[in-house]
Amino acid sequence: MHIELQYFDGCPSWTVTDDRLRALAAERPDITVTRRVVATVEDAERVGFHGSPTVLVNGVDAFAGPGIGLACRMYDTPDGPAGAPTTDQLRTVIDDA
Secondary structure, eight states, rough: OEEEEEOOOOOHHHOOOOOOOHHHHHHHHHEEEEEEEEEEEHHHHHHHSSSSSSEETTTTTTOOOOOOSSSBBEEEEEEEEEEOOOOOHHHHHHOOO
């Protein structure tokens, strides 16, 4: 299974997501995680970037939502809106893929 974490450096939440993905990948040797910096609006439009961080599981945005652009992304979590999906949310989308 391939997971790509897309982000831009101006958004701090990508590192939280990266840490959570690394922990999940450590539990599952079948998972590879790569990172892609999306640096410009043109890059965002080209790759269909829904905001930072974006998690692609086997090429599909695991939390697809409206809008494309170079912005920080918000996720609905059990504790309310957050800049990163929870570990349990990530585990669920990985298990469902």
